[in-house]
Amino acid sequence: MNWGSWENFLAMGGYGLYVWGSYLVTLVLMVVELGLLARRKSNAIGRIR
Amino acid sequence: MSINWFKYSSPQTFFPLAGRLALGFGALAVLACAAGLYLGFFVAPTDAQQGESYRIIFIHVPAAWMSMFLYVVMAFWAGLGLAFNTRLSGMMASAIAPTGALFTFIALWTGSLWGKPAWGTWWVWDARLTSELILLFLYFGFMALQAAIDDPRRADKAGALLALVGVVNVPIIYFSVKWWNTLHQGASVSLTKAPTMAATMLAGMLVMSFAFWFYSIAAVLLRARCIMLERERSSDWAAQYARGAA
Numbered sequence: 561m562n563w564g565s566w567e568n569f570l571a572m573g574g575y576g577l578y579v580w581g582s583y584l585v586t587l588v589l590m591v592v593e594l595g596l597l598a599r600r601k602s603n604a605i606g607r608i609r
Numbered sequence: 610m611s612i613n614w615f616k617y618s619s620p621q622t623f624f625p626l627a628g629r630l631a632l633g634f635g636a637l638a639v640l641a642c643a644a645g646l647y648l649g650f651f652v653a654p655t656d657a658q659q660g661e662s663y664r665i666i667f668i669h670v671p672a673a674w675m676s677m678f679l680y681v682v683m684a685f686w687a688g689l690g691l692a693f694n695t696r697l698s699g700m701m702a703s704a705i706a707p708t709g710a711l712f713t714f715i716a717l718w719t720g721s722l723w724g725k726p727a728w729g730t731w732w733v734w735d736a737r738l739t740s741e742l743i744l745l746f747l748y749f750g751f752m753a754l755q756a757a758i759d760d761p762r763r764a765d766k767a768g769a770l771l772a773l774v775g776v777v778n779v780p781i782i783y784f785s786v787k788w789w790n791t792l793h794q795g796a797s798v799s800l801t802k803a804p805t806m807a808a809t810m811l812a813g814m815l816v817m818s819f820a821f822w823f824y825s826i827a828a829v830l831l832r833a834r835c836i837m838l839e840r841e842r843s844s845d846w847a848a849q850y851a852r853g854a855a
Contacts (some may be wrong), residue, residue, distance in 0.1 A: 589715060
């Protein structure tokens with residue numbers, strides 16, 4: 561699959577909103593989950609001390 | 610040589626192992642994700658009917674698989690805890706629920722964004738979509754029920770009952786496209802017949818499935834570590850760990 565240019569890649573043949581809307585939300589949710597886990601761990605350690 | 614099967618069944622010994630495993634599976638997740646996205650965006654061809662919109666498949670299908678699979682694993686641990694009263698089982702079930710809910714939401718969200726260009730609607734109340742939405746509510750119900758009960762052992766028991774009753778929904782989701790006339794298409798990949806898609810598309814989807822698997826294992830183990838620290842906060846090993854982490 562050769563997209564030719566960044567514009568074509570981002571446009572996704574006119575479906576950019578749907579494709580990138582899916583991938584972006586997935587990425588953000590995963591990063592948020594890992595962030596929440598890091599916070600939960602430091603809170604748990606804080607309560608032990 | 611005798612194997613001590615219970616060596617890692619106590620939080621004290623499982624905690625450091627879970628940390629190492631989470632790191633390893635996290636690294637595998639990043640590698641598999643990079644490979645899967647490369648296959649999905651640079652190797653797999655454009656779909657003849659759907660154009661580029663089909664590329665949502667590389668996260669939609671793996672997320673939907675994970676949402677169902679994680680529920681079964683959660684119910685398994687919950688049932689094990691209910692039957693044998695093992696400490697770690699309930700912690701594992703609680704650790705799985707939020708990640709399961711995450712993948713259920715991702716499956717619904719990406720499905721909606723795919724449904725608009727493919728079907729002309731964000732949502733329909735067909736059997737597949739509705740039963741997947743019920744799965745999300747089962748995860749939320751499990752988490753809310755456990756959060757509402759202060760005593761962790763009682764929370765585990767109540768949650769286990771809900772998880773086990775709710776597991777009936779998983780085959781309903783899976784077979785919904787066969788049992789009812791749904792707008793959602795039937796399975797493209799199944800154990801009984803050849804996949805109905807191009808080999809490179811299938812490869813991208815499978816590699817992304819592995820990536821989500823590895824991510825789930827890492828996230829669940831990290832959360833299990835938090836739960837162990839919270840529940841065992843008055844134990845010596847937890848105090849020792851907290852001192853070391855300072």
